[in-house]
Amino acid sequence: TPRFAIAIDGPAASGKSTLARRLAQRLGLVMVNSGAMYRAVTWKALQENIDPADSAAVVAMLDRISIHCGETGMTSTITIDGVDPGDELRAEAINSNVSAISAIPEVRTLLVDLQRNYLDHTSVIMEGRDIGSVVFPDTPFKIYVDADEAVRSARRSHVGEVDSVAKRDAADSERKHAPLVVAEGAVVLDTSHHTIESGVDAAIEILKQQG
Numbered sequence: 001t002p003r004f005a006i007a008i009d010g011p012a013a014s015g016k017s018t019l020a021r022r023l024a025q026r027l028g029l030v031m032v033n034s035g036a037m038y039r040a041v042t043w044k045a046l047q048e049n050i051d052p053a054d055s056a057a058v059v060a061m062l063d064r065i066s067i068h069c070g071e072t073g074m075t076s077t078i079t080i081d082g083v084d085p086g087d088e089l090r091a092e093a094i095n096s097n098v099s100a101i102s103a104i105p106e107v108r109t110l111l112v113d114l115q116r117n118y119l120d121h122t123s124v125i126m127e128g129r130d131i132g133s134v135v136f137p138d139t140p141f142k143i144y145v146d147a148d149e150a151v152r153s154a155r156r157s158h159v160g161e162v163d164s165v166a167k168r169d170a171a172d173s174e175r176k177h178a179p180l181v182v183a184e185g186a187v188v189l190d191t192s193h194h195t196i197e198s199g200v201d202a203a204i205e206i207l208k209q210q211g
């Protein structure tokens, strides 16, 4: 059967990562977290003391580094110059700088290419902000995950992460290149009043309609 991509987009703390992961388990597909790629470039820039607002310096860094994306089993992996940043990708410094890095067009061009490359060898569920709109605009399978503001901030503080979600969402939605939007053909799934399992069931119903 031909390979395909399922695009899961939405704002921070909407429940899209959990949904995408559980959906991947249920369907036996590889799950790719595209946000980890933007976080990894941010991690490298901070390591090199590059100001994320200095886009010329960030772009120059892109020419020097090598990024590899793949998967172990059903989980996507990423290394930069052979190093897997691991849990450091969730650090506060990354949360507060990643939107500046992801607004740089050259960063996006490089990472979108790596994201599309997955289809050369596997079908994927990919989650992010522009997967249905830019990375895989032709896929019929697109879900936009959302949740009430109150539910999202409660989820984030439950996880114990320090993250100015509202600020990050505003930056991601207002940027010029590939802003967060409900992609053409995407169905909005509001997870506010769903449990994890009922959210996955709802997503599977949406995908059946789209297929």
Ligand code: C5P
Binding pocket: 012, 034, 035, 036, 038, 039, 098, 099, 100, 102, 103, 127, 128, 129, 130, 131, 168, 172
């Ligand atoms: O999904 P996550 O919250 O880990 O993404 C981190 C950041 O990476 C987002 O706030 C956004 O700036 C950027 N991102 C993006 N496009 C994607 C995925 C993430 O710009 N497809």
